[in-house]
Amino acid sequence: MRGRVSGTFSVIHRDASCGARLGSLKTPHGEIETPIFMPVGTNATVKAMTPEDLWAVHAQIILANTYHLYLRPGHRLVESLGGLHRFMNWSGPILTDSGGFQVFSLGELRKISEEGVKFQSHLDGSYHVLTPELSIKIQEALGADIIMCFDECPAATADYDYVSRSLEMTTRWAKRCKEAHSREGQQLFGIIQGGMHHDLRARSLNEICAIGFDGYALGGLSVGEEKEQMYGVMESCAPLMPQDAPRYIMGIGAPEDLVEAVWHGFDMFDCVMPTRNARNGMLFTSQGRINIKAKAYEEDGGPLDPACGCHVCRTYSRAYLRHLYRAGEILASQLNTYHNLYYYLDLMRRMRGAIRENRFTEFRRDFYGSQTDNHV
Ligand SMILES: Nc1nc(=O)c2cc3nc(NCCN4CCCCC4)[nH]c3cc2[nH]1
Numbered sequence: 001m002r003g004r005v006s007g008t009f010s011v012i013h014r015d016a017s018c019g020a021r022l023g024s025l026k027t028p029h030g031e032i033e034t035p036i037f038m039p040v041g042t043n044a045t046v047k048a049m050t051p052e053d054l055w056a057v058h059a060q061i062i063l064a065n066t067y068h069l070y071l072r073p074g075h076r077l078v079e080s081l082g083g084l085h086r087f088m089n090w091s092g093p094i095l096t097d098s099g100g101f102q103v104f105s106l107g108e109l110r111k112i113s114e115e116g117v118k119f120q121s122h123l124d125g126s127y128h129v130l131t132p133e134l135s136i137k138i139q140e141a142l143g144a145d146i147i148m149c150f151d152e153c154p155a156a157t158a159d160y161d162y163v164s165r166s167l168e169m170t171t172r173w174a175k176r177c178k179e180a181h182s183r184e185g186q187q188l189f190g191i192i193q194g195g196m197h198h199d200l201r202a203r204s205l206n207e208i209c210a211i212g213f214d215g216y217a218l219g220g221l222s223v224g225e226e227k228e229q230m231y232g233v234m235e236s237c238a239p240l241m242p243q244d245a246p247r248y249i250m251g252i253g254a255p256e257d258l259v260e261a262v263w264h265g266f267d268m269f270d271c272v273m274p275t276r277n278a279r280n281g282m283l284f285t286s287q288g289r290i291n292i293k294a295k296a297y298e299e300d301g302g303p304l305d306p307a308c309g310c311h312v313c314r315t316y317s318r319a320y321l322r323h324l325y326r327a328g329e330i331l332a333s334q335l336n337t338y339h340n341l342y343y344y345l346d347l348m349r350r351m352r353g354a355i356r357e358n359r360f361t362e363f364r365r366d367f368y369g370s371q372t373d374n375h376v
Contacts, residue, residue, distance in 0.1 A: 008187060008214065009246050013356055019238055019265030020360040022352055025215075025246055027093040027145035028185050029085065030060070034246065034267035035351055037258065037344045038063045038095060040275060043072070044088040047275055048333040049341065051090045056311065057342040058349065061093040061145075063270045066138045067102035067130070071121050075141040083143030095270075096144040097250070098135045098177075098191075101153045101219070112152065114169065132176040140183040148217065148250075149177040151191040156224040163195035167204040170219075174211055187214035189248060195220055196229045198236045205240050215246035215268075222251035222271070231260055238265040255284060255347055259367050262351050263360065274344045278336035281325045284343040288371045292336065297322045310342035 013022040023034035039046045039054065041062045046054060054062065064084060069075055078087050084094055100117065103110055107119035116131030132150040139147035151170040154163050170193045181188045190213035194201035208216065218237055221230050234249065241247050248268035249261055258269055274284065281292045285305035290297075292304070300318040312321075312335045324332035354363035 009244065011244065015355045015358050015360040017358065017361040018263050018364075020262050020351070020355045021265060021267070022355045023246065023267050025267075027061075027187070029091060029093045029145050032060045032093055033352060035258075035262045035348055035355075036060055036268055037348050038268065038270040039341055039344075040270055040272045041088070041090075041094075042068050042272075044069060044078070044084060046337075046341075047279070048330075048337040049275075051088070053334075053338055054090070054092075054341075057338060058345045059092070059341065060345075061095060062090060063095050063097060064142065064144065065097050065102055066099035066135055066142070067097075067106065069096075069142060070099065070130075070138050071123055071128075075138040079141040079143070083141075085143060093145040094143075095146040095268075096139045096142055096148065097270075098139065098148040098150040099130050100135070100151045101250070103130055104153060104155075114172070116150070116173075117152075132173040133180040136177050136180040136188075140181070140186065144186065146187045146189060146215065147181070148189050149174045149191050149213070151193060151219055153220050153223065154193065154195055156196070158195060160195075160197060160200070163193070163197060163200055164203075167193040167200055167207075171204065171207040171211075174208055174213075178211055178213070189213055189215040189217050189246070191217045191219040191250070192237065192241075193220045194233075196225055196233060198233070201233055201237055202240060205237060209242060213245075215248060216241050217248040217250050217268075218266075219250050221249060222253055222257075227257075230257070231264075234261055234264045234266065241265075255344070256368070256371065258344075258347065259351065259364050262355075263364050274340035275337050278340040279333045281332075281336065283321075283336060284340050286370060292318065292321050293325050294322075304339060305343070308339065308343060308346070310339050310346075312336075312339040312342075 008026045011021050011023050025032040039062050042065045103117050103119045106122045110119035118129045135150035152166045154166045190208040192204045192208050194204040247266045252269050253271050286307035297318040303313040305313050354360045
């Protein structure tokens with residue numbers, strides 16, 4: 001049973017007008033400035049981006065997935081080749097998710113029990129059992145800097161009693177994860193469940209914090225609930241979470257969700273939205289989202305986003321990006337992903353600046369005013 005990796009996170013500054021805070025999180029692969037967004041690199045790659053591209057868009061930490069890497073190529077293979085950092089040539093911090101959520105959202109037949117989750121691989125239909133202990137061993141073998149407890153993420157439609165019983169099992173699993181975790185220097189984060197019920201959220205939060213982890217995540221969100229429900233859980237949980245530990249919301253989110261979550265006092269985020277939307281031609285700009293395949297851009301020689309300083313916006317026209325997308329060119333995914341991640345990471349940089357200068361409440365008001373979401 002390891003204690004917390006003390007002294008890795010510190011709050012540098014708080015904006016007195018709201019919950020927003022500036023933090024520093026030290027890891028064996030470098031120091032992270034928070035609030036931060038983590039590009040999703042599920043299969044040991046952030047799709048369409050090389051590590052050099054990731055540094056160029058100012059990524060600080062990326063996420064990879066236990067479920068996927070366990071099934072392919074296998075965590076023991078990655079370990080034998082020097083671990084995930086060496087395998088994918090990413091020398092910055094890596095966080096791995098624990099697999100529970102992916103089993104439920106990807107696996108075929110699956111059966112949950114106190115032991116863990118029995119599931120069929122979405123790749124070849126083979127049967128597997130993922131337990132808290134195995135999830136920790138996989139994440140230790142991959143060598144991530146931050147690993148997540150194995151938990152159950154109830155569906156947004158689950159009833160009160162199911163969510164209540166589920167959070168109790170997630171707490172028992174969290175204890176097993178902490179017992180199983182022994183890799184020095186590697187941080188273990190606990191995950192708070194409880195659905196959309198504030199009393200169950202408080203119960204899960206108290207139980208997970210009582211076990212003691214290096215950081216705390218809100219799970220069970222961004223599963224199809226209304227924004228108001230998501231924001232309500234953020235608002236009720238943030239003040240109850242330890243002030244001196246990183247606060248991570250899993251699977252969040254759209255730019256406006258990040259602004260809202262930072263305003264409430266959250267520090268870390270991950271979402272496939274910028275990378276997945278990029279591949280579908282949905283691009284984020286200072287004036288809101290645009291659909292690059294729209295005919296309106298056929299002869300538009302201007303930059304994707306005049307306010308963006310990224311290589312794509314300084315080099316290519318909307319007409320060219322539209323052409324690449326419509327032609328099904330690989331470069332479309334590369335350039336669109338590069339810009340969307342630059343936009344997300346630059347949004348985090350701008351939020352950190354606003355916190356530092358005690359003007360985050362104004363930043364949040366101006367941000368909402370700028371997002372016309374024209375979806376053209
Ligand atoms: N271990 C773990 N526990 C969770 O409760 C969890 C909850 C999550 N909720 C999401 N939502 C992802 C939503 N995403 C939004 C863009 C389109 C694809 C789905 N990812 C999650 C990952 C999670 N991981």
